[in-house]
Amino acid sequence: MPDKTRVVLLDDHPLVLEGLKNRLEKEADIEVPRTFGDPRDLLDNIDACRADVIVMDVSMPHMNGFELGKKLKERYGHSIKIIILSGYTYEEFYNKAYEIEAHAYLSKQSTYAQIINAIKQSMMGHILVPEKAIAKSKYLLTPVERKVLQKIAEEKTNREIAKELAMSQRTVEYHMTSINQKLGVKSRIGAVAKGYESGLLGSLRTQDDE
Structure with missing residues (x-):
């Protein structure tokens, strides 16, 4: 800065x-x-x-x-x-x-x-x-935050997310903080779980589904 x-x-x-x-x-x-x-x-x-x-x-x-x-x-x-x-x-x-x-x-x-x-x-x-x-919105994530959340669900590291979305690792961390705050969670795992629960990430697939 x-x-x-x-x-x-x-x-x-x-x-x-x-x-x-x-x-x-x-x-x-x-x-x-x-x-x-x-x-x-x-x-x-x-x-x-x-x-x-x-x-x-x-x-x-x-x-x-x-x-x-x-x-x-x-x-x-x-x-x-x-x-x-x-x-x-x-x-x-x-x-x-x-x-x-x-x-x-x-x-x-x-x-x-x-x-x-x-x-x-x-x-x-x-x-x-x-x-x-x-209070009135359904987990109001920005389009970029949704992309970051999707990459987290794909088990990508911050470094990999930064490279794929053309942003710095620090920016990824900022988005992660905002995502956690909006979803009311404290971890990447919690964000992914809430993402599936709320429909932001679609349906959760398992090996049995494939």
Whole structure:
């Protein structure tokens, strides 16, 4: 992890951008290299920013946060963490956020301390899932987490999983931590068992079935 986390901000309200930028830069380990008011400008200039985290509004002109997040994930994968700020608390919005593998979905009523915590948690690979979304969803794993869980069920090591899914071993460990938290287990064996029990891994096959 670099000495300072580089956080890029995106919001079409200048006062929101200025206030958040000023607060974040009071943190010794955070810097804000750029702010943007238009998603298209961010896409055109994000390479030069060398961003670690993007904190962005979900409702913007020309492109919403989910569309932008999907484009960023397709281009950068987990090398850029996405934190979505929204005035909406609909379950379907939570689900969309996790479908694009955002690291956090926060209310626009969140405090600066909560946003700063989400930034730091995202850099550790943690995904902040609203409790009510967990309660109403069926083990809300992201697509990548499902792939990792499948590889674990195939008895692959972290090294093998990292190679097959083109990610670092540390990233595999982050996903494993998130999977365990979401499934309410404490081990790889427990995650696989819960995966079969919940239907995430399909039906459990034995030698007698073959």
